[in-house]
Amino acid sequence: MENKKIDQRVRLTQSLLKNALVKLMQEHHISKISVRALCETAGINRSTFYLHYSDPYDLLAQVEQEVLENLNRYLNHKSISDTKPLSIQVLSNFLNYVKENVDLFKALLSENCDFAFQKDLMELAQVLSSQPNQSLDPKTIEYVKVFCLPGAISVLQKWLQEGMKESTEQISEFIIQIIYFGVSNLSKDMLQN
Amino acid sequence: MENKKIDQRVRLTQSLLKNALVKLMQEHHISKISVRALCETAGINRSTFYLHYSDPYDLLAQVEQEVLENLNRYLNHKSISDTKPLSIQVLSNFLNYVKENVDLFKALLSENCDFAFQKDLMELAQVLSSQPNQSLDPKTIEYVKVFCLPGAISVLQKWLQEGMKESTEQISEFIIQIIYFGVSNLSKDMLQN
DNA sequence: GTTGAAATTCAACTCAGTGTCTATTATAAT
DNA sequence: ATTATAATAGACACTGAGTTGAATTTCAAC
Numbered sequence: 001m002e003n004k005k006i007d008q009r010v011r012l013t014q015s016l017l018k019n020a021l022v023k024l025m026q027e028h029h030i031s032k033i034s035v036r037a038l039c040e041t042a043g044i045n046r047s048t049f050y051l052h053y054s055d056p057y058d059l060l061a062q063v064e065q066e067v068l069e070n071l072n073r074y075l076n077h078k079s080i081s082d083t084k085p086l087s088i089q090v091l092s093n094f095l096n097y098v099k100e101n102v103d104l105f106k107a108l109l110s111e112n113c114d115f116a117f118q119k120d121l122m123e124l125a126q127v128l129s130s131q132p133n134q135s136l137d138p139k140t141i142e143y144v145k146v147f148c149l150p151g152a153i154s155v156l157q158k159w160l161q162e163g164m165k166e167s168t169e170q171i172s173e174f175i176i177q178i179i180y181f182g183v184s185n186l187s188k189d190m191l192q193n
Numbered sequence: 194m195e196n197k198k199i200d201q202r203v204r205l206t207q208s209l210l211k212n213a214l215v216k217l218m219q220e221h222h223i224s225k226i227s228v229r230a231l232c233e234t235a236g237i238n239r240s241t242f243y244l245h246y247s248d249p250y251d252l253l254a255q256v257e258q259e260v261l262e263n264l265n266r267y268l269n270h271k272s273i274s275d276t277k278p279l280s281i282q283v284l285s286n287f288l289n290y291v292k293e294n295v296d297l298f299k300a301l302l303s304e305n306c307d308f309a310f311q312k313d314l315m316e317l318a319q320v321l322s323s324q325p326n327q328s329l330d331p332k333t334i335e336y337v338k339v340f341c342l343p344g345a346i347s348v349l350q351k352w353l354q355e356g357m358k359e360s361t362e363q364i365s366e367f368i369i370q371i372i373y374f375g376v377s378n379l380s381k382d383m384l385q386n
Numbered sequence: 387g388t389t390g391a392a393a394t395t396c397a398a399c400t401c402a403g404t405g406t407c408t409a410t411t412a413t414a415a416t
Numbered sequence: 417a418t419t420a421t422a423a424t425a426g427a428c429a430c431t432g433a434g435t436t437g438a439a440t441t442t443c444a445a446c
Contacts, residue, residue, distance in 0.1 A: 009393050009442065031224030034432060045395050050434070115304050139384045140367075146351045147371055151344035158339045174333075178340055182375035191332045200414065202422050227403060238424045243405070
């Protein structure tokens with residue numbers, strides 16, 4: 001829409017740097033990744049980095065934003081057809097998208113990342129799951145969100161780290177169940193194959 | 194037991210540095226806190242820092258360990274008397290201890306900290322709440338923990354950040370309720386005054 | 387294909403923080 | 417009061433940051 005014509009040299013440089021970042025973040029925390037290392041990994045000159053980003057956090061932020069934009073586009077596309085009860089459908093769609101971009105999400109949800117991405121993700125989740133608030137008072141609703149969203153993201157992290165052995169439907173079902181009905185009403189063998 | 198006789202100069206130096214760390218972590222992420230800034234804040238010579246710690250992370254680790262030891266001592270002391278159903282008692286005790294050490298926990302649970310402390314805390318919580326496992330399969334139990342523990346810690350963070358307006362009993366009750374019975378069975382106005 | 391514009395490279399520089407070391411001073415323990 | 421040791425002060429080489437200017441390469445538009 002805006003700028004179709006980006007010099008392919010720029011495209012290449014930015015792409016190399018983004019890949020280098022994701023690669024280095026498999027091993028190191030973002031705070032320990034130097035501009036030097038980034039450029040050596042990407043095979044570009046250090047001066048070139050500063051033509052595009054102010055520091056590694058800036059690069060990370062742009063990667064995060066890009067992922068979120070693509071995710072939003074994906075979910076909007078998928079969600080036109082059906083508006084199921086709440087979210088087991090939406091949640092599964094989301095997990096499928098994550099699955100298709102494992103490396104990226106693994107990096108952005110790992111301990112080597114900052115919190116910006118998780119925050120944005122929680123905000124997105126809030127929008128997607130915003131209900132006609134049941135009879136709970138506002139403060140309780142706030143605390144419910146603060147409990148459930150990090151919990152769900154934590155489940156997602158574990159699922160990714162351990163190779164996504166469970167199906168997206170199993171994980172979705174589990175998250176919905178535990179949020180709505182708690183531990184005491186979980187069905188047995190929910191995640192067993 | 195081991196070394197009662199620590200030179201009081203050392204005590205002072207370490208105390209100054211720990212306070213400086215907590216102070217700086219109110220503003221900056223641990224990764225952005227330099228040895229220089231630490232020493233200037235503490236009012237000690239930079240050489241002295243290296244007599245005690247290898248880097249700011251080392252200092253942080255020792256602060257974390259100290260807090261955990263004190264916490265353990267406190268909980269063991271408090272828990273002799275009664276072994277209530279699960280944990281509403283233990284949880285309240287814990288929150289009371291947190292309340293008595295707000296600044297420390299605020300720093301160690303904030304975004305400016307690393308994950309080590311949260312991990313240790315979750316491990317401790319696991320031990321304290323280990324149940325004769327209900328009828329759930331091992332994998333589901335794992336995922337339940339991975340959902341609930343970060344959720345609970347997240348609630349704790351919010352409670353701290355917003356000035357601990359709710360009582361420790363209210364928060365404990367809320368956490369237990371949402372873990373066991375989920376959102377759908379929360380009593381209204383649970384956190385209202 | 388040629389050419390003009392723009393992106394990348396290269397080398398150099400200052401700056402700040404690191405980690406180590408040695409000599410000196412201050413102070414706690416007894 | 418003496419002795420051991422902790423803290424200080426200053427210097428060192430080293431690493432990465434961020435900037436700059438000139439040279440070079442590459443793209444894109446004609």
